[in-house]
Amino acid sequence: MTPDLAAFLDKLYAEGQEFDAEQSDRLDRRRNLEPESAALLRSLIDGISPKSVLELGTSNGYSTIWMADVVNLTTVDNDPERSLDAAENLRAAGVEDKVVQIVADGAEILADSVDEQWDFIFLDAERSLYVNWWSDLQRVLASGGLLVVDNVLSHADQVAKFREIIDQTQGLRSLVLPIGAGLLIVAKQD
Numbered sequence: 001m002t003p004d005l006a007a008f009l010d011k012l013y014a015e016g017q018e019f020d021a022e023q024s025d026r027l028d029r030r031r032n033l034e035p036e037s038a039a040l041l042r043s044l045i046d047g048i049s050p051k052s053v054l055e056l057g058t059s060n061g062y063s064t065i066w067m068a069d070v071v072n073l074t075t076v077d078n079d080p081e082r083s084l085d086a087a088e089n090l091r092a093a094g095v096e097d098k099v100v101q102i103v104a105d106g107a108e109i110l111a112d113s114v115d116e117q118w119d120f121i122f123l124d125a126e127r128s129l130y131v132n133w134w135s136d137l138q139r140v141l142a143s144g145g146l147l148v149v150d151n152v153l154s155h156a157d158q159v160a161k162f163r164e165i166i167d168q169t170q171g172l173r174s175l176v177l178p179i180g181a182g183l184l185i186v187a188k189q190d
């Protein structure tokens, strides 16, 4: 990563923290993932070079920019205003050509994806939706692909049912990395 991009991301994260501290409603916050989680996501992607990457939950583009430093990706968010902020940030970071940005419900994008379309999925949307999204998530994840889910330690109770379903699904291996808010890595076996 260039020093300029690293400085841009540091500034974006600091601004996000300040902004979030002023919002009483959780849903109004940007809720960027922690820099150490973002760095891990970037390294993981850099190492495995997935051909197709989907992010569910763009927010203002912080995690998107980290990933776009090493891969082309598609990112989805259903909040039009936050997506406009993301578009501006992607442009300012110089990665707009590497990102297909979609403003839509993640459920629709998953439903419209063909079987095994995505080699790598970063799931960072509304945790209460994940259980309902699971059948499409597992259908659209490619064999040999990875699903990464944030906040599995910070909000363990909210993802407990989702994790239980994953654990009961054949053909998957998963582990939790105690980094940032806790990253669940699910590998779909070939």
Ligand SMILES: C[S@@+](CC[C@H](N)C(=O)[O-])C[C@H]1O[C@@H](n2cnc3c(N)ncnc32)[C@H](O)[C@@H]1O
Residues within 6 Å of the ligand: 030, 031, 032, 033, 056, 057, 058, 059, 060, 061, 062, 063, 064, 076, 077, 078, 079, 082, 104, 105, 106, 107, 124, 125, 126, 129
């Ligand atoms: C935790 S934030 C994402 C943070 C972002 N990944 C980052 O680290 O910078 C969650 C985002 O998911 C979006 N979201 C919530 N429900 C959604 C849905 N049904 N479809 C798509 N996006 C959704 C919210 O608008 C919000 O911007």
